[in-house]
């Protein structure tokens with residue numbers, strides 16, 4: 130008989146900023162964000178506690194041309210602010226879908242969103258609200274993947290889910306190498322040693338040290354999030 134209960138109680142979902150563009154050149158594609166939110170709603174309605182870290186590549190890319198030659202830290206702060214915009218759009222779409230979403234920012238912008246306060250985030254999750262962590266880690270030279278690992282560890286998530294443009298971790302970048310093979314699972318040590326570009330080494334190392342597994346799967350595949358949450362065969366598991 131098929132298992133009908135979720136395999137995980139609390140998850141940290143990392144949503145790619147770039148994937149929010151859909152087929153557009155930059156920005157947020159409405160149909161894409163609505164579809165993502167429907168998928169999240171499905172698992173929330175199954176009783177899974179969901180926290181989200183959202184990227185910013187869709188907006189940051191728009192200014193990346195202008196950021197050439199810019200101070201790296203300044204450009205990174207712009208990237209973090211881009212994630213705040215995405216978080217607001219995502220929360221709005223979630224609230225329209227009937228979910229209750231709360232945005233918490235790692236950078237203080239209190240007129241816009243509340244600051245990240247860990248006990249408050251835990252309280253929201255226990256209440257069944259979706260918590261969207263904005264502004265990454267709040268520090269330049271990091272990525273939202275590392276923010277996902279960090280917040281995932283802080284909230285005691287059982288799994289970090291990286292919803293991205295490819296359907297798993299490959300032996301090399303599948304967008305450049307047609308012969309790349311997908312792993313069903315691999316260890317953190319292997320991912321780091323082989324320098325697999327799907328996630329940065331800081332994120333992998335943090336998850337490895339905290340024994341927090343990562344599942345990489347495609348954001349474009351219908352029902353993939355639910356299948357991951359149900360513990361079904363989907364994407365690639367990176368484990369200790």
Ligand SMILES: Nc1ncnc2c1ncn2[C@@H]1O[C@H](COP(=O)(O)OP(=O)(O)O)[C@@H](O)[C@H]1O
Pocket residue numbers: 144145146147148184186274292293294295297298299300301302303304325326327328
């Ligand atoms: N070994 C690999 N396996 C899978 N994808 C890879 C690999 N190396 C590089 N990539 C690339 O990494 C991209 C995902 O990383 P990134 O752009 O940081 O995603 P996100 O926008 O979700 O943060 C994929 O679109 C893929 O082209």
Ligand SMILES: O=c1ccn([C@@H]2O[C@H](COP(=O)(O)OP(=O)(O)O)[C@@H](O)[C@H]2O)c(=O)[nH]1
Pocket residue numbers: 144145146147148183184185186187189204205206207208209211212264265266267268269270271272273274276
């Ligand atoms: O803790 C963080 C998280 C993000 N960023 C900046 O924000 C940008 C957008 O995040 P990311 O590239 O991870 O988004 P995604 O690839 O998911 O769209 C990054 O390029 C960084 O410039 C940062 O400086 N510190």
